[in-house]
Amino acid sequence: MAHPYWPLFDVEVRTPRLTLRAVTDEVATALADLAARGVHDPSFAPFSVPWTEVGSPQLERDVLRFHWRSRADASPSNWRVPFAAFVDDVVVGSTDLAAEDFSVLRQFETGSWLGREFQGQGLGTEMRIATLTFGFVALDAEWATTRAWHDNGPSLGVTRAVGYEPEGSRRAVRRGQADTLLGFRMHRDHFDSELRRDDIDISGAAGVRGLLDIDGPDASAAPDERRSPAS
Secondary structure, three states, X not given: OOOOOOHHHHOEEEOOOOEEEEOOHHHHHHHHHHHHOOOOOOOOOOOOOOOOOOOOOHHXXXXXXXXXXXXXXXEOOEEEEEEEEEEOOEEEEEEEEEEEOHXXXXXXXXXXXXXXXXXXXXXXXXXXXXXXXXXXXXOOOOEEEEEEEOOOHHHHHHHHHHOOEEEEEEEEEEOOEEEEEEEEEEEXXXXXXXXXXXXXXXEOHHHHHHHOXXXXXXOOOOOOEEEEOOO
């Protein structure tokens, strides 16, 4: 049954290897438990926001706060849509799309993480493609962007494998020191020609389009069920 007030809870993106589902409070708790078991080697700092560098139970509480804040702050002008990734109903990681002024810019940024126990299995690439599919197919984006520290090999490997273009670098603070953050972008033409697949299904997109005013106040609702590519 569709959620009467918060259509983001109804969204699913299904691939043969994993499913992206909305982050309810129950799912957020599962993500918090997964993060507490480890996301990366403690000597490494892969994230521009160092959310993993705190102890328990602050880390788990911060994960919950992140998802509560994402819901509370979502508006047509500035939103973040997080998903949990499941393999055989087991939570393995999280991915999200974030955008400002999407109805004008048609651009979103992705971020993601996998529990350490699930890394090295190709799930990061599959999760990224599923996320891009939601952004380009369900939300009709024109551009996707992402960023990573210059030495974040796993993230950069996924980004380059799916074909983002380099978009320069900038200096940013990392553990109190200046470091280099790399930026990348992808146009929907590349997604359509190289990444779009007919084995990825999306449900619940219409409600999200309405919530985030993707089509504008006068546009008719999009179909609730979409397939990539459209049949």
